[in-house]
Amino acid sequence: MVQEIGRSELQQKILRCNRCGFCQDVCPTYKVTGDEFNVARGRIRLTRLVVEGKYHWGEEAEITQHIESCLLCKACVATCPSRVATDEIVAQARAEITAAKGLTPFKRLVYRGVFSHNRRLVRVGRLLRYYQKSGIRWVVKKSGALKLMRNLGKAEDIIPQVPAANLREQLPQILKPVANPAHKVAYYPGCAINVFYSDIGKATIQVLQKNLCQVVVPHTVCCGGPHHSAGDHEEVKRLARENIDFLGRYEVEAIITDCATCGSILKEYGRLLQDDPGYREKALEFSAKVKDINEYLVEIGYSRELGPLPVVVSYHDPCHLGRGQKIIGPPREILKSIPQLELREMQEADWCCGGAGSYGITHPEISRKILDRKMKNFQATGASVLATSCPACTMQLQYGIKRYGLQAQVVHPVQLLARAYQAAEKKEEGEGNVPLPSGSENKTAV
Numbered sequence: 001m002v003q004e005i006g007r008s009e010l011q012q013k014i015l016r017c018n019r020c021g022f023c024q025d026v027c028p029t030y031k032v033t034g035d036e037f038n039v040a041r042g043r044i045r046l047t048r049l050v051v052e053g054k055y056h057w058g059e060e061a062e063i064t065q066h067i068e069s070c071l072l073c074k075a076c077v078a079t080c081p082s083r084v085a086t087d088e089i090v091a092q093a094r095a096e097i098t099a100a101k102g103l104t105p106f107k108r109l110v111y112r113g114v115f116s117h118n119r120r121l122v123r124v125g126r127l128l129r130y131y132q133k134s135g136i137r138w139v140v141k142k143s144g145a146l147k148l149m150r151n152l153g154k155a156e157d158i159i160p161q162v163p164a165a166n167l168r169e170q171l172p173q174i175l176k177p178v179a180n181p182a183h184k185v186a187y188y189p190g191c192a193i194n195v196f197y198s199d200i201g202k203a204t205i206q207v208l209q210k211n212l213c214q215v216v217v218p219h220t221v222c223c224g225g226p227h228h229s230a231g232d233h234e235e236v237k238r239l240a241r242e243n244i245d246f247l248g249r250y251e252v253e254a255i256i257t258d259c260a261t262c263g264s265i266l267k268e269y270g271r272l273l274q275d276d277p278g279y280r281e282k283a284l285e286f287s288a289k290v291k292d293i294n295e296y297l298v299e300i301g302y303s304r305e306l307g308p309l310p311v312v313v314s315y316h317d318p319c320h321l322g323r324g325q326k327i328i329g330p331p332r333e334i335l336k337s338i339p340q341l342e343l344r345e346m347q348e349a350d351w352c353c354g355g356a357g358s359y360g361i362t363h364p365e366i367s368r369k370i371l372d373r374k375m376k377n378f379q380a381t382g383a384s385v386l387a388t389s390c391p392a393c394t395m396q397l398q399y400g401i402k403r404y405g406l407q408a409q410v411v412h413p414v415q416l417l418a419r420a421y422q423a424a425e426k427k428e429e430g431e432g433n434v435p436l437p438s439g440s441e442n443k444t445a446v
C-alpha cells in the first residue's frame with residue numbers, strides 16, 4: 001500500500017504483532033542474515049521504539065539500516081497469523097526517516113533526479129548504450145575505477161544491454177490499426193520497459209492487437225514505485241496526478257501494464273489520493289481500470305490460435321504481482337495454454353529474487369544471497385527458460401543467470417505468447433516452427 005498513515009494508525013498496526021516469530025520462516029532478509037532485526041518482528045520492534053519516543057529517526061544509524069534493508073516483499077504479511085501489515089509499517093517508517101533526514105544522495109540523484117523526469121531517463125539510457133557499445137566500458141573495467149564508485153560499480157553488473165531504440169521510438173512501427181476492434185485500451189510502458197526492455201513492450205502491444213484491442217500509448221511519467229520504496233510520498237503523489245491527467249484524456253476500458261511494480265502502484269492511486277478533493281474520484285476511476293497484462297488477457301479470453309513452442313519453462317512470481325496483486329494463476333494459464341510448452345514449477349517460486357527495484361545496488365550482499373537461493377531452485381528444474389512478469393525481476397534474474405553461467409533465458413509470459421501466435425501464423429504459411437531463441441540483445445525474447 002502506498003498511502004501515508006499517521007502515527008496513531010502506525011501504532012495500532014505495530015500493536016497487532018504478538019511476537020510469535022512465524023515471520024522468521026519466510027523473510028528472505030532474515031533467512032540470509034540470521035539477524036533478528038532483519039525480520040518483520042525485529043523491524044516492528046525498532047519502529048515501536050521510535051513511536052514510543054525512545055529514539056528519533058536518524059539518531060541510531062543501525063535502526064535506519066534495518067528499516068532500509070526490508071525488501072517490502074510481503075512474505076511476512078502472507079504468513080502472519082495476526083495479519084500484521086509489516087510492509088505498511090516499514091513504508092511509513094521510511095517516509096518518517098525521509099522527512100527527518102532527507103533522501104540519501106544516491107536516491108536523490110537516481111529517483112528525483114532521473115526517474116522523475118522521462119527525458120533524463122531516456123538520455124541516461126542513451127549514454128549507457130554508448131558506454132556499453134564503445135570501448136569505454138572495457139577501459140573503465142580494466143582500470144578498476146568501478147571498485148572505487150561503490151553503487152555505480154555494482155550497477156554495472158546488473159544493468160542489461162540497452163537496446164538501440166527505446167520502446168517509444170519504435171511505436172510507429174509497432175502500433176497498427178485493428179479492424180473491428182473489440183476493446184480499446186491504453187498501454188502504460190513503465191520506465192524499465194521503455195528504456196531497457198522494449199522487446200517486452202513490443203510483445204505486449206502485438207499480443208493486445210492480436211486480441212482485437214485498439215491500443216493507445218499516451219505520454220506518461222514514472223509510476224512512483226522507486227519513490228515509494230524510498231519513503232518519498234510527496235513525489236509519488238505528484239507523479240500519480242500527472243499520470244491521471246495524461247491517461248484520463250482517453251476513453252479506454254483498461255490501462256494495461258506488463259510491469260508488476262508499476263501495476264501494484266498504479267492500482268493504489270485511488271487510495272493514495274483519497275484525501276485530495278481534486279483527484280479523489282479521478283484516481284479511483286483510474287485505479288479501477290489498471291490491469292496487469294496476464295490478468296487482462298485471461299479476463300477477455302485471449303485467442304488460443306497458438307503454434308507450438310517446444311521448450312521447458314519455469315515461472316518466478318514477482319512479489320508485486322503474486323502477493324501484491326494476487327495474480328498467480330493467469331501467467332501460468334497463459335504458459336500452459338501454449339502447445340508443447342512444458343511448465344515445470346520450481347521450489348519456492350514466490351521467494352523474492354532480491355531485485356526489489358534498486359536493492360541489488362543498495363544492498364548487494366544480501367541481494368546476491370537471496371538471488372543465489374532463487375537460482376538454485378531454478379537450476380534444479382532443468383528448464384531453459386525462466387519466465388517472470390516484472391522488468392525489475394528480469395534484470396535481477398538475468399544477472400543471476402550470468403553469475404551462475406547458465407544457458408537460459410529470462411522472458412515475460414507475453415513474449416512467449418507473442419511467439420506462439422507467430423508460430424501459428426508461420427505454420428499456416430507452411431514455414432514450420434518459429435526458431436528458439438531469437439537472439440535478442442538482452443536474450444529476453446524467445
Ligand code: SF4
Pocket residue numbers: 016017018019020021022023024040041044076079080081082083084086
Ligand atoms: S508473524 Fe506477525 S505477529 Fe508474528 S512476529 Fe511476525 S509480524 Fe509479529
Ligand code: SF4
Pocket residue numbers: 026027028029030038039040043069070071072073074075076077086087
Ligand atoms: S516485507 Fe519481506 S523483507 Fe520485509 S520483513 Fe517482510 S518478509 Fe522480510
